[in-house]
Amino acid sequence: MIKALAAEIISRLNKRVLLFITGGAVNIKEVFTVLRENPLASYGIVMSEAAARVIPGEYIESLKGKIIREKSEMTGEINRADLVVIPVMTRNTLSKVSLGIADNLVTLGISEAVMMNKKILVVKDSFDPENPVNISLGYTKNKYYNQMLLNYCERLKNMGIEFTDAGQLNERLRHALGIKFESSKPPKAEKKIISNILTLEDLLGMGKGHVELCLEGGTKISPLARDYIESNGITIKYLREKE
Template sequence: MNLELFMQNEAFKDALINAIVDEVMRRLQNRPKKALVCFSGAAIGFTEVLENLVALKSKGWELTLFASEGAKAALPMEHIQKTLKIDKIYDETDTSAQINLFKDKELMILATTTVNTAAKLALGICDNAMTTLINHGLMAGIPTICVKDGADPDNAVRSKLGGDRSSPAYRQMMVDHLQKLEDFGIDCCEAKDLAQVCQHGGPIVQTKPQAAARDTVTSAESTPGHGQVRLVKNLITRSDIME
């Protein structure tokens, strides 16, 4: 078999390149996904959040958990740990550098977001360990999803609890805070949709412009943190494969 003759055949080269792309896509789809999950003290949406985190774990996601002081007071930490089979939940008493919590993560999840936490993040206030951690993750370009139920003035549970009687201006302030998070590139979703958004939706953070278009071969690129593979033009070229 004369390999050199095969490599001069356009159909063979196209088939080879397609096989390489298919293998890249398969490996990207099957690799473990890692996420940092931050809990603040919002009880609204907690049950749905936990169910969705269990669903992510069943799909092979590796979760690192961090709890604020408010979360430790309001949420059942032992139940979370047992349900998710997590060895440790980090908090402000942890003395290791915060970068160790997010440096290898593909996604940051704000799992139970309070009105207070949403307001602080919207205004860039970092006055506790969790808001500082989230700030560092955002500045590092970690794609972020915020479960908004606990901070949403129009949430149905909040309405049933009588929490929908604020003045229009106060309600609008809460809406604006969530919108500001969206403006920052944070994907705000409802608790019931968390697993779906993590796997198939959410923002794509680009840290550098795409290279200028070259000779046309389609390649696979993974959306960080969401387990989603999309097709991107002009990233792998024929010359890249052949050289």
């Protein structure tokens, strides 16, 4: 009887989350870590062809979710979902969904979720023209293109979709699922990079603001990496004096 009661309680606590994943790459390590470490979510996963090529397979496997490939099955999952999450939304997907274009399983599924008025949470890092990574990569130099993306984002907000960045995903995800927790300031983290040259690629998986970056003395920093460090408030500490 106790086992049956425990199983019933767990089943009620467990939340059904449907993920629509596209082929972006900005801050995906941080995003998938948050998803993987959420103990009360059961995932269904719909991926675009680009996502299958770009997102590391181990990230998807770590979620232990059910991959959905058929439209009829996807519609059923949307109906049952407590929350729809788009952990990676590209500029392409943002534009299509905001214009009502549904030309693949992911855009069709997001459109159906909007029409069903489901609770939808989107991580905006991959398309956001204000994201430091996109700025460092030189993708935000055309202010009119940037404004177009922001207008699409605002249109989806008016439809009830919520947006967050990777750094706030854990808090927003738990809030959306009704999971109470005590927030605390994240501890200072250190990342030691043993390398002659620090590049932007080395930095993309790091957090923001609270990170102390440890470098070997004499390590050179590429221009894009330096822009990213300055934009994200990362502190540099050399393990020994630079030569």
